[in-house]
Amino acid sequence: MVSRLPPGEAFYDVLHRRRDVRAEFTGEPVDDAVLHRILAAAHAAPSVGMSQPWDFVLVRDLATRQRFRDHVLAERAVFADELTGERAETFSRIKVEGILESTLSVVVAYDPERGSPAVLGRHAIADAGLYSVCLAIQNLWLAATAEGLGVGWVSFYREPFLRDLLGMPDRVRPVAWLCLGPVTRLAEVPDLERHGWRDRLPLEAVVHAERYPEEADAATRRIASAERSTSASVVDQFDTDTRR
């Protein structure tokens, strides 16, 4: 099999340039028309039974963002406490959010009652509606990338906290807090790879013919990935060399 670009070169370029942004937000304004295109892209996602079970709450209010950030920093500490040794040290260098530095936040929520009672295609898989919401998130992320903006998905939070913060009813599930806005650049290498937290798997490790791989293969795959983490300094060099 061969390289990854043409024919839809510009299209693939967006998919591969997309990054999860933490440190590069500038805080500059986002044009209303641009924001509309991005949200329309999210809303054009497929959904089970065409239920479109998503809501997008645009949070610009600084007090709300500050309260969320305080919560995220507390949860960051909870995660840090689970780590020891090299993992703890590596994690201490990783920025996990850009909530105040980004221009605005988009909170994406899932309403399981949308389209009920009989959502076509959901009777056998309760989570199918949740999946739809994620597809909308990826559309949003890619559209933002196409527009030259950055997105950062913050997941260091407890759902009940976020539900309370934005006044969501109990049945509604917050699925993502996305930071959005102009950026100085999109990193060539993902932050977690650059910091030596984890390496990307080769495509061949996750594509299989006809059946799921035997457990022995899967174990090898996990070990191979862990071992590659030791080569993080090479990745750092690569990133320095190719920084745009």
Next chain:
Amino acid sequence: MVSRLPPGEAFYDVLHRRRDVRAEFTGEPVDDAVLHRILAAAHAAPSVGMSQPWDFVLVRDLATRQRFRDHVLAERAVFADELTGERAETFSRIKVEGILESTLSVVVAYDPERGSPAVLGRHAIADAGLYSVCLAIQNLWLAATAEGLGVGWVSFYREPFLRDLLGMPDRVRPVAWLCLGPVTRLAEVPDLERHGWRDRLPLEAVVHAERYPEEADAATRRIASAERSTSASVVDQFDTDTRR
């Protein structure tokens, strides 16, 4: 707010042309290089803690697909039994899968052990890994659209059946069965809208400022959507007029 196209015109065109395909598959072959680009696009998706917890099983074997299709048809009947009156009649006209007509199937699975024990960003939200798998699915879907192929997500199945069919271990969760291949066309209007099953919500109904909407608003929104279903014949006409 304004219209949806430029600047990344071609990019948005892909997002808005994408359809969930059932009837339009031709069964023609898919070039290996094209398939590779599509899978590489899926694998370029963001993932929590860079865990990349997805696997893609390419199913071409006709016997496997036939067994899956029989199961889907049985589940279709289960869903049909829940319906009465107009809903039952409308559903009877809707094709729910193109498993045998499409060129191949891509089964996407979630392995929660990938990157364990400490997946950065998943300690507070157990489903964050599942979300990542969905983002990869949307990348795959969009890349296929950019390549001129169609994708159909079949969700009329029980997860244990599919797990057994492909030999997945118990901890691994099948997330999607995707039919993939060349199509005669991508429909202008989604099947479920064309058949009068459900209408698309206006974007304004799902975008909110600062806080989640009050319940009164949400109820209105659902009623408005249900009422619009009666105008399905107008949609049919639109579809006929704009068929490409």
